[in-house]
Amino acid sequence: MRNLTHNRESRKWLESLIELMLLFSGLISSLVMLAIFVFLVYFTMPIIARGDLLNLMSWNWRPLAGQYGILPMAIGSLFLAVSATLAAYPLGLGICCFIHSLGLRSVARFVLVIIDFMTSVPTVVYGFVSAFLLVPTLRQCFEHGTGFSWFAASVTLTVLVLPTIVLVIHTQLRQLGSESRLTAIALGISPAQTLLWVILPQASRGLVAAALLGFGRALGDTIVSLMVAGNAPQVPHSILDSIRTLTAHIALVVATDVHSATYHSLFLSGLILVTISAMVNASIRWIAGKSGAG
Template structure:
């Protein structure tokens, strides 16, 4: 028979081990990315890789169009998803406790679990022809199509996190607002939402990370042209789709190195957004 202290030691060891493994994974991935994209920085050819031209046949390996594509598609998706997601969270809270609200919450949770390829595939046959026929410009494979579907993908993330943070608002505040004569909606909009603003920001940033990191939706719907989009109806390529499309190049080739640069940009972006979140969380009122 083990005594209590021994048991505690063992469980502690397991916890420390899993923390170290998970933490070092992220570090290893970063070092790996950095190691492979190092030649880009040391050889002074970074400018070439950030140029506007991607044409391996002509020796041009610029990934700038992909950075622009990712930025356009993810930010448009967030412009759509952030207000809708927050509004949905407020709406669900407004009717909290009712069967309707519970059903809605199940539904949103279900939505967040649907594999993204299912969204992409459905949109391929429904949204793309619709966009093409509505605007009568281009092929329908464009920034707009990808962003609309990404917004749909991100809304559950934004609203579920927002909703949880609204619920963390101390009960006293809600009761006080009620006793001053505020309606449920007024309490939500004037007291709970402003109190939980950091939560709303983390919800939006995390949602943005998801929009930026998703591969298959942009790959299937954005058209993947290697040019900087000049309109919402232009075909564009994201960093993630670029990695998926070019992954096969051999190790020594320049296109392979350019892929690592794409990975590094994505990694750095997610790192910065996490740092940003930490800073926001620490801010005092």
């Protein structure tokens, strides 16, 4: 009897110990984000304290002349992410409609497999193929610059974010579709009509979330823009101009400059990126959390 109580006591003790360890792991995983943010702020503070913020928030990147403006890179990131999302979104929506009800079922399954395949392609491989296939083609076709351009990066990123957009919209359409398909058939409405007038208007949540996720993915990419956008720190005047994104800027400064003065621009760039991607993620969560009509 005494032995049994003892056993129960030790089991209880072990149980609490394990719960404590799991709690601890959960806390670490959650605190990583905070730690990253704190580090970036910690390294950005001296800039503000010294009054260099205006220098960094300017339009000229000429390290030798003491000008460290990162606004061209911020614009570059924004333009590139927006253009890639704008190109990928209609494509993704079209593919989802095809998979969902317009195309043949066997073809639709094949298309989904291809989309899955696209998610597993390493970014650097997209960049590589783009640099030796797309860039030379652009150079020959347009005779404007080297081909390393906003346009080249935009096309490559479109391919990169497309599966993200497709999978989010597809998941939502599948949920809604199973509810309304039978009703639509009973009413004698064609699949295209059902999709266009019944399902898509209900799918607004997934449609917005897909756009936001695609944008976040495009904004966060480093390798594609580093490999094919040309990396000139300037505001582009044409889509065939070279641009530099914030992410590529971070990689380039760490790789090439040993000057600690240029390091400051790193942390501010990082802070801007983290802030924007956090805002994008928070909006996705807010949209997903809203109850009511899907």
